[in-house]
Amino acid sequence: MDIEEFLALIRQRWLGMVVIVVCTVFAVGVWTETREREYTSSASGLVMATGSESIADSYSGSVLAQSMAKSYLMLFTSRTVAQQVIDQLQLDETPEQLMGSLVATLPTDTATVIVRARAGDPRLARDIANATVVAAAAQVRAIQGKRATSAGLVRIEPVEPAGLPTSPSYPVRKRMYPLGLVAGLVLALLWGLFRQRTDTRLRSMDRIEEIAGVNALGAVPMTKPLAEAHRRVGDRGSRQAAEAFRQMRTNLRFVSVDDPPRAIVVTSSVAGEGKTTVAANLARVIARGGDRVVLVDADLRRPTLQTIFDVDESVGLTQVLAGSVSIADVLQPGDEDNLRLVPSGRIPHNPSELVGSARMRSLIADLAQDSFVVIDSPPLLPVTDAALLAAAADGALLVCRASRLPRDQLVQSLRNLKAVDGRLLGVVVNAISPGRWTRRGYGYYAGAAQVAGYERSATRRRTAGVTS
Structure with missing residues (x-):
């Protein structure tokens, strides 16, 4: 990484x-x-030899004191000393409990024993440390008995009393x-x-293009108008989305310069990725550019275009494929001068057979003779309708919702298209969050100028690929 x-x-x-x-x-x-707060306080006692009258005696006494200090170290944490401290301070605990809160150490090459006492009260920790040194000194005197004041014997003298802790040690x-x-x-x-x-969702434009094997023809940002009933974008309040669809229209012309597509299927891997929104607005911008467009609602399972354009869906594609009406009888005007709409009609019990029929293929060919045909289809993974339609048309646009599509779903969608020799024209990344998606993966675009810049660079790449 x-x-x-x-x-x-x-x-x-x-x-x-x-x-x-x-x-x-x-x-x-x-x-x-x-x-529970614990406070630690330290006191020290010096182990020293008595009766040193000469330098030699002083040296011998120092060696003896250090040697005896090692022997007396365990005495500071003994049961006898602990009991004396409990009796002196009138503590409500056992010698074993007090012994567990005492630590005696002897720094290297010294005769000074340092006692550390822990307690829940800072004053009690101080008193226990001081009392332990005093009790140990008394125990040494008791061990040596009447000889404690004679020459050559060892005693313990408190040298540094414990201070009052100001903060807990634990x-x-x-x-x-x-x-x-x-x-x-x-x-x-x-x-x-x-x-x-573990997250298999596709979060970068490069990764989507790499798996799909085609360029991204568009990147549509999240915008409020696309979430409204008519899902219509314009220059006011949705400039980024409007520019994205215009660039999508331009890029479609460069998919194949010698044989540009005339009939395209707009689909997705699963529902909810925005294929119908993309199909409707792509048809609008193509019609706005002066071309005649027929928008066909071939989603015979969950038709939506009639609610976007407020048209009568009682008669439509289903009846045309059944042979009960002609295509001229069901064409309805859209919300652009050059846009006409073919609603879905009644929902049939065999949608796959209808959209995969020779009559559907013939209908697409007839409409494409004098109009650009945009077909809204069901998703690729739940049913086979979209793959069959892609094989009958010039190709498919695959809409992928940003940061939502798992890799496995995209791969399976591509397999479904390949199984029927359907042509993938390109992918459209939908619902990009401004400032969070980049071409590499996170943080894509702050304005329409960036969209246009990216799309222009993509167009130059495609043009260069064609001319080479």
Whole structure:
């Protein structure tokens, strides 16, 4: 993964990653704040030899003190000393419990024993540390008995009393919260990488083109007019979408310069990707450009065009294919001067047989003689209608909803087209979120100028491919 892919991952998954970081820090904070506070205080006692009258005696006493300090180290955390501390401070705990809260250490090459005591109260921690040193010193005197004041013997003297702790030693807030933040960032990154590995949705224009083997003929952004009943885009309030459809119209002319398509099927892999919206607006912009257009509603399972154009759907394509009416009887005017509409008619019980019939193929050919034919069809994966229509027409436009189409669905859709020798003219990426989709994968386009620039570059590539 290079730096660009890593940044793309962050941009795509940032919300989930932020949630993970916040939840992790919050969980660590709750754990930290609900722990019982412990305070640690330290006191020290010096193990020293008595009766040193000369330099030699002093050296010998120092060696003896260090040697005896190692022996007396365990005494500071012994049951006897713990019981004396409990009796002195009148503590309500057992010697074993107190021994568990005491730690005695002897720094290397010294005779100073450091005692650390833990307690839930800072004053109690201080008192226990001081009392432990005093009790250990008393225990040493008791061991040596009357000889404790004689020359050559060892005693323990408290040298540094314990201070009052100002902050708890456990849990340490200034340590726990940064650790929680680091843990949250690591978990968020691991989650993002896992999601990237397991998420098969196509999130880049390049990837869609690579799998489909054709160029993207258009990229339609999300815009409010496309979500309304008539799904009509214009220059006011939807300039980006209008420019996208105009560029789509231009790109269709370069799909095959010698034999440009006259009848195209607009389909998708599954429902809800916006194929009907793309078909309606593509027909509109072609008609607006001066060409005669016939828009055919060949989705005989869930027809929608009649609601977009407010036309009567009681008589339409179904009756024409059944031979009960002629095509002239069902053609209705659209909302552009050069646009006519063929509604679906009554929903039949055998739509696949109708759209795959020789009569349907003949109808498409007749309409394409003097008009550009745009056919709205069902999705490719649930039924075979779209594949059959693509084989009868000059090719198909495959509409893919941005960041929603799984790779397997696109691959299967292409297989369905290939199985009937259907021609894929190109793909249209629909419902792009401005600022989030790029050609490589995330963050595509901020304005109509970028759409036009991208489409012009795509057109130049196609033209160069044809001339070469």
